[in-house]
Amino acid sequence: MPMDDFRAQVDAEEPSFDLLRHCAKRYDVSLMAAMLKWIELAPKRTIVLAVRDDHVLWARSNRAAFISGAYLATRKMTIPVPSASIMHSRNCKTQTAINKIPAFVWFRKEPVDMPLTEISFVANQYGITLGILLLPDAQPRYWHQDKNETDDTGLESTIDLFERRGQTNIR
Template sequence: MSEPTTPAGWGIELCKFWQQAGQALPVDVKLLAPEATKRFADPIGKIKAHDIAGIDGMLIKRPSKGDWCIAYDPAVESPGRINFTLGHELGHYFLHRRMRDHFQCGQGEMLDYESATSRKLEGEANKFASFLLMPIPDFKVQIANEEISLELLGHCANRYATSFTAKALKWIEFTQEAAVLVVAREGFICWSYPTDSARRLGLYLPHGTELPRVSLDNLAKVMDSRNHTTRVGAGVWHSTLEAQESIILSDRFDMAIFLVRFPFANLVEHEEEAIEDSVSWLSKKIRGW
């Protein structure tokens, strides 16, 4: 059988490999990687913690042994972020190991790529990890006939051992709803990512945009309850549309995540346009999956 030719294809195949071996979700990359690569002459022979500040993960060729080592930062507080980092490095193995013998991924690489080639490689590794760890068919089963909520997305994040942000972005990518995911710090938007239908309504908020005053007031309530959902009127997130605003503190406690949904947006007509998928887009903006 021929091998996959795309990051998504590799991620899907490795997720199937995990499940066909009788393993339940979430995918444990530490267990999967050695098994999935042992058919190759240069398998992954070791996965270990490292102590290099600012580097989330590395994939390194070991010439003396003829194999590869994945190293990760154990200081990262979120197990979901660590698991995604491991999946990301496994993606480099399957997709890119013929290109170079060392991959180093951290804040610098994710926020300011050195070249178009580096941006492409990092985006492909993220896409692989997304499809490996968060299989869309299973995700759709989890949310079928359910009202999308912070609690439901949190359940899915736990099921797939990923961060809440990664899981929310996965939903944003395939849902038909008009919604936007916003990450903010100190009253200003760090980044936002809308669904296809929300983008066509102009629901994109650039970096540095000030949060709406109503949303800042709502954010103050999160400090006590840890999450908050409320209906906000037109003129807050959109000039003419009411919204349902949900807020939760992110994996990094100095940030807040807003999931803003527009229940009446389907009444508004809009034209089609090409949309970049969330994994490729996020690869250009942030780290922290």
Template structure:
């Protein structure tokens, strides 16, 4: 990621001249102009312990450089919630850019195939593309026709959630601030987990049985739940989701 940013940007008159750590609490990654030098710096917080998360953060800031720097001459400061899970349009675009750069969709689908998503398979994808487990899980949501969702929580409360296309069609939704449901793996804090996840009865996460694969990140007091609603089936072949803005999208856009 460093080599791509430093070498490719040389074709512009304001290239990326520096990629470095910056111990600033308020951001996880940043893109800053270098003033009189005429170029840019990509910075990341050294408190990030996961190489995969650093790699995705660099990809996110590189996306800001290519897509947004002319519209934001003062640069960007991206918090932990902005890098993966951000609601602002430019943050979502930077996430999407990094996702496609680091995890090409055709290759990702070839790795996953029709296999059941497990923690082992998710780790294989994260290792292959040198990204975090969260980034790999979100890429799987994009590629699958199953009804599934990723729910990220801190200190027992949902910070953000992302549904697959099939889950959106089924109106499955987990609001920010929602308390983790009792009986869920994320709420119970059981770290002795099967890579296959655990089957939970209806009424815990949703009104259907759910398979939950949970990931615990002690450093951030964070849980990441990959939820699969296998009973709801899959999207039909050839079905494509219409890109229509609804009230929730407008609320986020103006909020």
């Protein structure tokens, strides 16, 4: 899957399994391989995953999602699919589906009012459901303070303290 050609196929296109199936067919690869290539190019916070028996088999976050803390650590623990998700077995009514739910359902650190878009594809021949989780841009959890500025508690930042004591500037 040459990156330039792949990018030309997916740029300016809404994420969907139709788009990913087109790419998989074009490059003669599996749908999962196309998903994993696409996640490298996804501009927003995005997670792709595979689900079986209402548990996440594997998940991959793009850089924007990972840095913001939106990832599913499937190597460390078994992660159940939230019951409100369209990827939960009792909610899978069609082969492909799109749903909007609060991001809090999947990621407890996200704000309660932040939306998340789920896109699912049921691959019956393999007994799994493939999914895409699309999050809006992260809301800043901290802010950069100007030099010698203090926060609401009157304390200066650690970086400013180091600089004031003559240590190397690490900004």
